[in-house]
Amino acid sequence: MGLFERYLTVWVGLGIVVGVGLGLLAPGAFHAIAALELAHVNLVVAVFIWVMIYPMMIQIDWGAVKDVGKRPSGLALTLVVNWLIKPFTMAALGVLFFQYLFAPWVDPASASEYIAGMILLGVAPCTAMVFVWSQLVKGDANYTLVQVSVNDLIMVFAFAPIAAFLLGVTKITVPWETLVLSTVLYVVLPLLAGMATRRALARRSPLAVAAFVARLKPWSVVGLIATVVLLFGFQAGTIVARPLVIAMIAVPLVLQSYGIFAVGWAGARLLKLPPEIAGPACLIGTSNFFELAVAVAISLFGLDSGAALATVVGVLVEVPVMLSLVWIVNRFARGS
Numbered sequence: 618m619g620l621f622e623r624y625l626t627v628w629v630g631l632g633i634v635v636g637v638g639l640g641l642l643a644p645g646a647f648h649a650i651a652a653l654e655l656a657h658v659n660l661v662v663a664v665f666i667w668v669m670i671y672p673m674m675i676q677i678d679w680g681a682v683k684d685v686g687k688r689p690s691g692l693a694l695t696l697v698v699n700w701l702i703k704p705f706t707m708a709a710l711g712v713l714f715f716q717y718l719f720a721p722w723v724d725p726a727s728a729s730e731y732i733a734g735m736i737l738l739g740v741a742p743c744t745a746m747v748f749v750w751s752q753l754v755k756g757d758a759n760y761t762l763v764q765v766s767v768n769d770l771i772m773v774f775a776f777a778p779i780a781a782f783l784l785g786v787t788k789i790t791v792p793w794e795t796l797v798l799s800t801v802l803y804v805v806l807p808l809l810a811g812m813a814t815r816r817a818l819a820r821r822s823p824l825a826v827a828a829f830v831a832r833l834k835p836w837s838v839v840g841l842i843a844t845v846v847l848l849f850g851f852q853a854g855t856i857v858a859r860p861l862v863i864a865m866i867a868v869p870l871v872l873q874s875y876g877i878f879a880v881g882w883a884g885a886r887l888l889k890l891p892p893e894i895a896g897p898a899c900l901i902g903t904s905n906f907f908e909l910a911v912a913v914a915i916s917l918f919g920l921d922s923g924a925a926l927a928t929v930v931g932v933l934v935e936v937p938v939m940l941s942l943v944w945i946v947n948r949f950a951r952g953s
Contacts (some may be wrong), residue, residue: 626940644854668843669837673811904939905931907931
């Protein structure tokens with residue numbers, strides 16, 4: 618395990634602290650970065666997210682998709698949880714907490730934006746970090762690759778329609794063109810770039826892909842930490858001034874994470890999946906493609922919106938929650 622994976626919580630935690638600190642000390646700089654937009658897309662955020670996810674996209678082997686029929690149960694579990702359960706439970710929890718349980722303390726406009734951010738997290742199943750979680754639970758790397766490949770293929774077609782449907786159900790107006798643009802920018806184009814790069818490298822030698830990804834990996838880490846710093850810098854004032862809001866957003870996100878993991882784990886036991894497939898299947902369904910959710914929230918609602926804040930809280934919650942779930946898989950699923 619590399620230095621990054623071993624101390625993931627530390628790096629993200631430092632990024633959060635640095636981001637909030639810089640956001641409080643130099644708010645003007647972050648306002649200037651926030652103004653760098655084109656077609657409702659923040660250019661700096663877009664660059665950092667591309668730096669982060671592009672190396673991961675190169676690892677996706679689309680040739681492996683042809684092997685999905687050999688062991689379909691684990692893949693079926695992941696897809697059912699990701700696309701038929703998770704988006705709808707996330708939306709339901711958002712409505713439950715912010716339109717009912719937390720309604721006395723949150724104004725309706727802010728509540729709608731928090732729900733929107735939660736929905737975007739729920740409709741964006743994890744891609745980039747999947748390989749880290751799979752490695753931490755000693756998952757089957759090739760099978761994880763198949764799961765990610767098929768999942769991303771579905772995301773190309775399903776993300777925008779499901780997000781628009783759920784946002785519409787919660788009475789949040791979303792411009793379709795912005796949602797589609799975000800999907801193309803943060804899902805379709807990185808996937809196509811990854812496919813083209815992988816094909817070109819594979820023609821050179823069988824080891825060229827792994828070598829190239831290894832060289833890019835430090836930049837992926839830089840992209841992740843820089844994105845975290847930037848996002849928490851944008852929201853620094855709100856985080857310090859309204860810690861109760863952060864806690865309120867975190868509550869349903871944490872419940873969603875552990876609840877979805879429990880559903881996935883129960884399904885894995887029912888299907889009698891081996892640990893090396895069951896572990897990644899449960900974790901893929903639990904974690905979020907928060908890079909996509911954050912970028913889309915910013916594009917649709919703005920950097921200072923409640924939706925963007927909710928997705929940033931998703932980043933804050935995800936790493937410690939996912940590491941606790943990794944511990945559960947390693948401790949209990951393997952009987953150790």
